[in-house]
Amino acid sequence: MTTMNSYLNFPGTTEDAFDFYKSVFGGEFTALQRFKDTPGCENVAEADGGKIMHISLPIGNNILMATDALESMGQSLKVGTNISLSLNTDSLEEAERVFNALSQGANVTNPLQKMFWGAYWGMLTDRFDIQWMVNFDENQAS
Structure with missing residues (x-):
């Protein structure tokens, strides 16, 4: 069966946001990957290497996921379109x-x-x- 979860994009504040969500909902991160540790991101700006490439926090039967949108990688963030529906x-x-x-x-x-x-x-x-x-x-x- 297909499952659907929310995927959020942040302007470099993913880690702060998810630390907050973890304090609200509890649980543990099931994934936390930084750009500097991601294949294909070797040329990411040094200042952005520690930003979040992917993070997951289970909330009930759903998973809240996110990434940092990096301007140094040509990504732009527009509030209102910074949410995706993720189908598995x-x-x-x-x-x-x-x-x-x-x-x-x-x-x-x-x-x-x-x-x-x-x-x-x-x-x-x-x-x-x-x-x-x-x-x-x-x-x-x-």
């Missing part, structure tokens, strides 16, 4: 079907493809200006 599918076929359907009239920013973290992942903004991420983690396949 049970199969590559389901990921392809959902991604292709959402792609109709959309702006595909990252095609669905194999990523360094062992998943197929893609990102798009649909024709209604909603940002979506579609992910299939091969390690969770049965």
Whole structure:
């Protein structure tokens, strides 16, 4: 079954925001990855190396996730469009079907493809200006 979680983008304040959310909701981070430790980010500005590439905090049956949008990497943040819906599918076929359907009239920013973290992942903004991420983690396949 597909699950859907929220993915937030911050202007360099992800760590502060997630420390706050952790104090509110409890729990532990299930992922915390910095840009300086991420393959493909070797050329990130030194001042941005310690910023958050990916962080996850389970809240109930959902996961709140986030990243820092780095201007040094050509990323821009616009409040109101700094939230994405992240779909995790049970199969590559389901990921392809959902991604292709959402792609109709959309702006595909990252095609669905194999990523360094062992998943197929893609990102798009649909024709209604909603940002979506579609992910299939091969390690969770049965």
